[in-house]
Every structure is written in structure tokens, then in C-alpha cells.
Amino acid sequence: MSPNDYRMLSARFGRNDGHKLAVYEAEGGYRALRTVLSGMKPVDVREQVKAAGLRGRGGAGFPTGVKWGFVPEGADQVYFFVNADESEPGTFKDRYLLDYDPHQTIEGTIISSYAVRSNLAFIYIRGEFGWLVDRVQKAVDEAYAAGYLGKNILGSGYDLEMIVHKGAGAYICGEETGLINSVAGRKGQPSIKPPFPAVSGFLGKPTIINNVESVASVPFIINDGVEAYRRNGTEKSPGTKLFSVSGPVKRPGVYEIPLGLPFRDFFNDWLGGMVEGEKLKAVIVGGSSVPVLPAEEIMNCNLDYESLGQAGTMLGSGGMIIIPESSDMVELIQVLMHFYFDESCGQCTPCREGTGWLHKIVKRLRKGEGTPEDLALIEHVCAGMAGLTICPLADAAVMPMRSFLAKFRPEFEALIQETAPAGPQSRWPRGEREN
């Protein structure tokens, strides 16, 4: 197995012409859309995607076809959103999909919109991805010109308008209801559920929000069928998945892997292991919000939803952060705690106050001003946040915090016992970074 064996999603990655409609069409693009619009009913598409077992690639891993089925029958207006607010630290796969192959996502979006009987689709692109907005808009314009979007698509009678929307740069807008509020012109913050967006979302109408990678997976499922899709992956985690790998490995980058691939093989054979002089210490496997696993634990995991779940972490977004022995874990968690403190929308009290509190405690530890009680206090604050809020941002802060402390407690204790860390020396002197 090698990276080039799996090119369902990433066929045009790394090429300088893959974003062009002509290239996409020449390589079989928009064939799936023709198939769908020349005879498949929306329910057929839903059933096929459900049968393929495609699980949401944004992080939660909820079955995409099942989610589509939540739209009430007979809804007069349904909205479809593609979530391209990719802002989970460590994650940069959707950016590749949209940059190198925007038409794959657009085709997937048209088919997905058809499946939920939506006539208006939005692609919500993270504000920081300014160039992607232009790239995707150009591709959308091409699709309109070619008759893949607009009125009566390919003579089928199906209409779909597509709007490319640029976010204003907030992590929380990647949460479904935060995204909807942001597009609706309200403050980007999550809404309470119920009602769930599939019943009452954008403008109070049924709304489906799917990750870029989820919709980009749909054309393959239509073209090659359920069996071909299930040929890769495991029974419960079928298909391929993009992982974006950062950190001091020999070959960082975005990889399409068959789910179930042993981490050990991925790490040694695909990533080429660590760069010279570095040793693997830990891995955050699915974006910064999932629990960290020390090297010896991740080495026994397979990269799929179940195996990682059993190991106490999550596959998440596939944003894999490789942590070398030379890293100071307390410093890393300080960076993360600053992130969640900065990005909490401030709506729910446990998250608003808890993220700030955790950040202060960790900062204090790193200044050498910590006390032995602080580690229990961290646990106490985490307990007051986890599971007590509208959206999972509080949990997203608690999971790394708890796991860093649980798995690398000696590094925290060393900071308290001495004024200098016993562990590896930080690249930044303590207290100088105002994170």
C-alpha cells in the first residue's frame, strides 16, 4: 500500500490544472451528476450513500445518508450548506479539495442538494481562505456556464442555485448552527438544539450541513457504486479518508488513506517516520480537539472510527498533529488553551468562563507560579465544562486538556516542583509568549 494507490478524492491533488472544468470533465467529471439526473430519484441517492456507509468527514462521523433522511418529507424549502469553514487546528484537507479540485466538491454538492430536494446551496468558506473563495467562485461560474447549475440542470427539470459565502473568521462558525447564524447575518454562535437544523435551520427551514470531504465523496459512490466504495476501509468505517499531517515527519502533507490502515504503517511507510534527530512522542490524530495519544498507544491503533474510539480518542477531522520528543507538552497545551479561550463564543457560561480559567491556570503553571493543587483544579474546571454546553466547544477544550494532563502528568508536575521544566527545553523561554 502506498499513497498513490488511493486516489478517489485526491486524483487531482498537486496538479496545476485540476481545478479547471475541462480537465475535470475529461477525467470523468460530472458523469455522476448525469447519472443522478437521468433517472435516480432523491431517495435513490440517499439510499445509495447510506448503503455506502459514508460517515461525515467534518469530525463527528455521523452517517451522511442518515442525516439527509432527517429532512421532513414534503418540506417546501430545504437549504444545503457545504461546510468549508475548516478551522480545526491541524486540519487542512478541505482546503486541498477546494484548491486542487473544486469541481469534485461542486458536483458532490449538486448531487447532495438533489438528494435532499434543495434548490439553494451555499458553500461556506473560512474567511482566512480568501484565495479559495475566488477559486471556488470561478469554478461555480464555470459550472453555471456549462449548465450544471441554474435552472433545469441538464434538461432534468431540477433547479439549483449555488452561493459561495465567505466567513468572517471564527472557529465556532464551523459548528452547524453557528454557520447558519453567520450566513443569516447574526452573530456567529451556535443555537440550542432541538430544533435540529435538518428540521429548522437557515431561515427556519430544513437545512443540511455537510463537510466538504463528505460531499466530495459522493460522485465516486454514484459512479462506482456501493461495493467499490466499500472495497476500502472497514465494515463500520468504509471508504477512504483524507488526513492532513503536520509536524516533524519526513513527508508531512495531505494523504488519502483507506480507513483501517494501521497507524504504524502510515507513520513508517507513508510519512517516512520522524525527521532526523527527532523521536515520536505523541499524536493528536483528528484535529486539536481530540485526546492526545502517546506514541506507544497510537502505534497500536488503526486509523478508523472504531479503533481510535477504543483507544480513547477520535478520528475527528483527520487533522493529524505529530508531536516530537523535543516538544514541551505544557507549552503545547497552553497554545491550545489559548485557542479555545480565544474562540469560545461566550454564550454558555461553562465554556465562556472555563476556557479562560483553564488558559490562566496553564499560563500560571508555565510561569513557574503553579501549586500542587493546580492539577486538581484543572480537573475541577474541566468537570464543570464537559457536556454542559450548547455546542461541543467546551468539550473540545476539555478533551485535549484532560488527556495532556493524564498522559503527560510528569511534565506538569515538574513545572510545579521546580521552576524549570524537567522535560525538554522549550524553544521559547517560559513566560515570554503571551499565549
Added chain:
Amino acid sequence: MAKLTIDGKEIEVADGTRLFDACTLARGEALPHFCYHPDLSVAGVCRLCQVEVEGMPKLTIACNTTVRDGMVVHTKNERVRKAAQQVLEMHLINHPVDCPICDQAGECGLQNQYMEYGLYDSEVEEADKVNKKKAQVIGPQVILDKERCVLCSRCVRFCNEVTGTGELGIYNRGDRAEIGTAPGIELDNNYSLNTVDICPVGALTSRDFRFQKRVWMLKSTESICTGCATGCNVRIDHEAGRIYRLKPRRNAEVNGAWMCDKGRMTYKGVHDEKRLLSPAAGGERLTWADAGQKLAAIAGAGVGLYVGSAHQTLEELWLLRRAAAGAPVSGGLANADRGQADALLLDADRTPNRAGLSLLGVGEDEPAQLAERIRKAQGAVVILGGDPAAEPAVAEALGGRTVVYVGTHRNATAQLATLALPGATWAEKAGIMVNRQGRLQELRQAVARAGDAREDWRILAELPAVRGDAPASLRALRQAAGADLGLDLTNLPASGLAPAGAAAPKTGGDA
């Protein structure tokens, strides 16, 4: 109907009932909460009302949960109490705890919840609490302390959903989030003080009430507002004969949970320096004994016209009609005390009892009409309340006539009265007012009458036609008036007595 078990107690509630309300029923008290308000949309942000529903892995907020048949709910077990305590601790970590100088102390949600759910040893080691702006004037009536705010968003939702004015918003995010107004915008609407009422902490305080009184010194009297024909249900907060504020009382049939800012300020008239505090004749103060003799003499010589007012209670107006004993009675000026209505509660009719005049069949007059009736009247003119002489035509007609005036303030009518008698203001007496819906509601006495002021009905009882058979008490007066009108006036329901076919309320919260 849904049958559910809450803390081991079985209760049955209507389908669609909010679990929060079902819990209140079962527990006899509300769950701890800041953001939930029955008259506003659900925000679900304070996270205090979390309860355990069997079969659900996580705790759930009761305010955003609808009851299901067979639900088994725990609101008092260790897990729930612990969660409430933890959330409360989060609420307090950046709170300034400046209770001694906070107007809300004594009626503060944070203080109350802490007594109930807190009582922990503080874990907060951080010296650097998040500092925010304190004592910021955000409108003519309201002052904002951002540090005390728990960001429950009630005030924001009120301005969005009730007044539709949208002045307030939550700016910034995380623990830097704060309530504010956009540049150049003020919280300036006729309902702005409701934000102070619904603020569970001392973040929004009333500029009028600020630093006037510690709230635990106040006594409360349930009454109604007399500022307009709506008759919002209020609580008069007072101490030692002085009123400090009016607060709305929830009556879904009349005012929901709200009242207007104009109405709240009506208490100032009770303590106005222009109050009529003793009987007076020709600019000279009289004792009540002398005044009584003078009244008897004037009335004995014959009264040609009785003039009432829509400011007086139903009982007083009924007694005035009886005192007239067939002589002409006017309801006062039809054009007086009118203003602009708003879309919510404030009525264009700024009197509390015009519907009461109608109920008694006493018609009002236009100024020229009233002037004409005065001119035609043989003998004295007795005026109860209002200020008809504020109209030049009426003042001219009254010139040189014998005029008895029962009123509360030294107004134009009091100035030209032959005999001016001090009546009681709305806060100094009990009575019944009939609001614009035709609903009979009770005014209750909150404070002692100022100076020598007397209840108006006792003054009227001195008139010759009543004197021989004067009611012994207000209750007796009510019984007599009620018997006459075919209404039970001695036992009004808490939400008022709505006659059949009364107009639907303009606002009613979630009635």
C-alpha cells in the same frame, strides 16, 4: 396529557409543556436559572437548569426540553446539584463580588443561587479577573455594569422580541463578551426599565432607583398603575411613607410581565411638592372641622353641578353620583389627559378609569359643553378630581362661582376653588379602577396619606344627600355600589374581574 415522574413525584401536565415549568410544579419552586424567562424566547445559555432525564446520557437543560409521557426526571440528586454548583462557580469567577455597593444586593440571582447551590470554598486563585467597564450610562433610565453581567441575554431578547427596538447586543466573544449598544445608539424606549427588572443580577440598574434604598428595607404593596387606561399590575415598593419604585406584576391578561417607563415614574406625583395637604379656603388653611362646616353650608345652599373625573375610583364616582341625588353630574373633561399611544402597553387615554365612568353611565363633556353646564347650573359646583379649570373656557365659567374642589394637587382648579379639600392619591387609598378592557382591578393603599389628606369617599360622605346613610367603611361602600351595579366588588379575582365580552389583551406574554 403527559404523565411524568419528577424527583419521585408523579405529575400530569399538558402535552407540549416545558420541562422547566413541569419541574416548578412538581418542586413547588423554580429550578435555578438566569436566562429562562416565560415571556421571552429560550436562550439556553446560563446552563443552570440542567436536570437528569433517565435514558439520556447527558444532563439536559429543562428550559429547552418538552415533556414526554413517561419521563423520569431528577432535579435534586447529587449529579444535578453538582452540575448547578459547578456552573454557578463559573458564573462567579469573573464576577466582581461588589455586593456591598450593588443595588441588586438582596434581590440578586447570584446571591440567591449561591445560598441554595453554592456554599463551596472558592477555587479561584486568579488575581487577574477579567475587568470590564462599570457604571456606564446606556440610556435615560438605565445604567450598565458589564462586570456584574452573567450574559443571560434576557435584556437583549427583550429589546429584540418585546419592544422590537433591538438597542442591545452582546459584543465580543469568550469571557470578553459584554452587553452593549452600537455607537450612537442609546437604550431609549418607553420599556427600557423592564430590562432592569429581568436582569437577574446587578448589571442593569435603574438610574432613578440607584442608591436610593437597600431593597431589603422596602415593603411591597400589590396594586395597579394609574398612568393610563391599561392598568398594568404593579408592585409599589415603599418604606416609611415614601415610594421608591414601581415594579410590574405579571398578569398575562393585562400586561404580561411588563410595564412602561412612564408608568413607573407616576409615583413621583405622590410626593410632589405641589400636593394639596390641608383644606383651604381663599388661600387660607383650614382645619377639617372648619372645612366640614363650610362644606355643609355650601352644600346646604344647593349644588347645581357635580363634576367627576376618570382619575377617581369606581366607588368614589358611584358615591358622587349618589350624592348628586338627581342633580346633574358630569364625568369631567373628555379631552383631558390624552396622549400618544404606543404599540405595546401605553394607552392614548392617560386616565385609569374612563371605563368606570362609562360603567356608571356618567358622560364626559367637551370644554365648551362643560362651561355651558356650569353657567346653567343653579348654586355651587362640586368637582371631584381632575383639573377642569386647566381649560380656559371652564376656568372662565367657574370664575366668581362657589366651587368645592376635592383634589390632590394645587392645580388651576384648586386655585380658583372656594373650598379646596385634600384628597388621597392612588397610592394612599384603596379602590377599583376599570381598565380599557373593562376589567375591574384593585388599587391598594401603600403609604399613609400625606398631610391632612383624606380618602375621597369620606369627604363625599359629608355631603347632605349621603350624610344620613354614609357607608361605614370602604367595604360597605363596595357592597352598596356592587349591589347597585350587579357586580361583586368585594371579591375581585387576582387577575381582575373581566366582564363578559371584554376586549382581548393587547399583550399577554405566553398566556
